[in-house]
Amino acid sequence: xxxxxxxxxxxxxxxxxxxxxxxxxxxxxxxxxxxxxxxxxxxxxxxxxxxxxxxxxxxxxxxxxxxxxxxxxxxxxxxxxxxxxxxxxxxxxxxxxxxxxxxxxxxxxxxxxxxxxxxxxxxxxxxxxxxxxxxxxxxxxxxxxxxxxxxxxxxxxxxxxxxxxxxxxxxxxxxxxxxxxxxxxxxxxxxxxxxxxxxxxxxxxxxxxxxxxxxxxxxxxxxxxxxxxxxxxxxxxxxxxxxxxxxxxxxxxxxxxxxxxxxxxxxxxxxxxxxxxxxxxxxxxxxxxxxxxxxxxxxxxxxxxxxxxxxxxxxxxxxxxxxxxxxxxxxxxxxxxxxxxxxxxxxxxxxxxxxxxxxxxxxxxxxxxxxxxxxxxxxxxxxxxxxxxxxxxxxxxxxxxxxxxxxxxxxxxxxxxxxxxxxxxxxxxxxxxxxxxxxxxxxxxxxxxxxxxxxxxxxxxxxxxxxxxxxxxxxxxxxxxxxxxxxxxxx
Numbered sequence: 498x499x500x501x502x503x504x505x506x507x508x509x510x511x512x513x514x515x516x517x518x519x520x521x522x523x524x525x526x527x528x529x530x531x532x533x534x535x536x537x538x539x540x541x542x543x544x545x546x547x548x549x550x551x552x553x554x555x556x557x558x559x560x561x562x563x564x565x566x567x568x569x570x571x572x573x574x575x576x577x578x579x580x581x582x583x584x585x586x587x588x589x590x591x592x593x594x595x596x597x598x599x600x601x602x603x604x605x606x607x608x609x610x611x612x613x614x615x616x617x618x619x620x621x622x623x624x625x626x627x628x629x630x631x632x633x634x635x636x637x638x639x640x641x642x643x644x645x646x647x648x649x650x651x652x653x654x655x656x657x658x659x660x661x662x663x664x665x666x667x668x669x670x671x672x673x674x675x676x677x678x679x680x681x682x683x684x685x686x687x688x689x690x691x692x693x694x695x696x697x698x699x700x701x702x703x704x705x706x707x708x709x710x711x712x713x714x715x716x717x718x719x720x721x722x723x724x725x726x727x728x729x730x731x732x733x734x735x736x737x738x739x740x741x742x743x744x745x746x747x748x749x750x751x752x753x754x755x756x757x758x759x760x761x762x763x764x765x766x767x768x769x770x771x772x773x774x775x776x777x778x779x780x781x782x783x784x785x786x787x788x789x790x791x792x793x794x795x796x797x798x799x800x801x802x803x804x805x806x807x808x809x810x811x812x813x814x815x816x817x818x819x820x821x822x823x824x825x826x827x828x829x830x831x832x833x834x835x836x837x838x839x840x841x842x843x844x845x846x847x848x849x850x851x852x853x854x855x856x857x858x859x860x861x862x863x864x865x866x867x868x869x870x871x872x873x874x875x876x877x878x879x880x881x882x883x884x885x886x887x888x889x890x891x892x893x894x895x896x897x898x899x900x901x902x903x904x905x906x907x908x909x910x911x912x913x914x915x916x917x918x919x920x921x922x923x924x925x926x927x928x929x930x931x932x933x934x935x936x937x938x939x940x941x942x943x944x945x946x947x948x949x950x951x952x953x954x955x956x957x958x959x960x961x962x963x964x965x966x967x968x969x970x971x972x973x974x975x976x977x978x979x980x981x982x983x984x985x986x987x988x
Contacts, residue, residue: 505788507576511567514575517641518566518634519559525630562602566634569597575638587642595631602627653685660685661838662727665692665713665743670757671731672703674776689723692716694736716743717924720750724839727753729778744781749924751931751961752838754781783931785964793966798908802901809895816847816892819883826852829896834913836934842905844913845896849884850877891980897936909969910935911957929957932964942975 570576573594575587652658662678664671671691678686690708692715693700700709710719719725728747730740747754755778785791806813817828830848833841880888887893900906906913913934919927939956940948948956960968 505792508789510576513641514566514570514638515563517637518562521633521637522559522562522630525626525633528629528633565598565601566594569594569601572597584643584646587646588639591635591639591642595635598631599627602630649685650682653682658685659687660726661687661689661724662729663689663692663710663719663723663725664729664731665694665716665740666729666731666733667691667693667698667701667704668731668733670776672701674729674731674757675704675707677776689725692719694732694739713740713743717746720746720752721839721920721927724841725752726838727755730754730756732757746924748781748783749928751783751928753783755779756781783928784961787965790966794907794969795904797966797969798901798904801908802898805895805898806902813895816883816887816895820848820881823881823883824851833916834934835916835919835930836905836913837932838930839919841916842900842913844906845899847884847887847893847896849881849887849893850879851881894936901936905934907933907935909937909972911938911960912940925958926954928961929954932961937972937976939972942972942979 570590573590575590575594577586577590649658664675675688675691678684678688688707690710691704692710693712696712710723716728720728730744732740744754744756757776757778820828827848830846830850831843832846834844836842884893897906901908910933911929914922914929919930922929939960940953943956960972
């Protein structure tokens with residue numbers, strides 16, 4: 498995933514840089530023109546040309562300038578990851594790129610003569626522009642990068658944009674990697690603990706400050722008890738065959754794997770070679786690595802959820818009144834659910850049951866109609882009258898747009914399970930948690946409660962393995978008739 502993040506942010510930087518240098522050129526030209534009257538009357542008058550500009554000439558010169566800046570910035574390493582570079586390094590990259598463009602701009606201005614009007618204003622084009630323009634670009638591009646580097650660091654300082662990782666191995670390379678992660682908090686990697694290869698392995702003094710979560714043979718239980726996003730295997734070469742089962746466990750659970758050694762036979766994940774600092778790693782991802790699509794999915798979630806919350810506000814107030822008139826108790830029911838890689842959150846719904854529904858659940862276990870760890874009944878006596886209507890029409894799930902807006906859920910994704918249900922999942926079923934949960938999914942549009950649990954899990958994994966923005970759109974379109982006709986919803 499690291500490589501895909503770099504590619505996405507690099508493309509964003511390229512686009513923003515080209516936009517900035519395009520807008521700065523007229524500004525530099527204006528500053529240059531203001532200095533022209535003073536300089537032109539002196540000994541430098543021979544370096545000036547009297548020209549007029551229009552939008553056509555402006556576009557034609559940008560065709561030459563934009564590629565020049567792009568290659569200069571690329572050569573100067575200006576598109577290195579913000580996680581892996583320092584502020585002063587980025588400033589140096591901008592200055593170096595600006596110096597590189599000066600001789601090329603000199604040639605462009607020397608062999609081009611523009612003689613039309615730009616916004617009805619006359620400008621002088623001279624060699625001082627070749628110094629003003631790159632200097633202005635270097636300053637603005639540097640400030641732009643400093644701003645975003647600072648924003649990212651502030652976000653990570655508050656615990657956001659963090660990746661929870663564990664390191665398997667206690668050797669010199671593992672120690673070096675852990676030290677690099679600690680020395681570079683801007684990477685946003687939070688080491689939850691270390692997993693040893695064997696119990697008898699001596700623990701180096703450099704690692705005593707970290708939690709020892711257990712041995713590699715206990716990895717399955719460790720991943721169940723801790724919300725882990727990525728596992729780094731940094732082990733001796735002789736352990737290639739011995740960690741195969743551990744890698745497979747991560748693969749089945751949907752946990753991203755990084756290996757500082759050779760390739761494994763992975764059934765589900767897609768492999769990708771990348772670098773973290775100077776450490777070459779091999780990553781296996783069970784979820785999509787199309788980071789630009791993931792960002793678009795999140796933007797869609799924010800816009801859609803906010804729009805729905807505003808549009809349905811009057812209807813929401815009416816439902817709240819009806820719930821309160823029928824029975825006492827809270828209007829909104831919140832329940833702890835599991836989302837990506839075991840993270841928990843409080844999922845919101847309109848209350849559709851009596852207030853002591855959870856207490857009554859124990860007396861109904863013998864008539865559970867859904868095989869597997871999920872409890873389902875067609876005619877649940879705990880459901881209120883208004884609750885039955887809300888469930889039949891799926892209106893009880895409207896408050897979940899708040900969860901979507903906050904980032905706990907997505908519009909489309911596997912339905913979030915209860916932690917007790919997850920505890921009873923088989924290893925392969927836990928891969929359902931490798932993607933952010935959603936309001937609707939393939940299960941929702943394929944029959945819901947009419948589908949057995951095993952098929953339900955298979956549909957969720959099918960969605961994860963084949964996810965695209967187009968698939969999300971198809972599911973949303975199928976959700977509309979599924980909700981209108983209450984397909985598979987027994988209230």
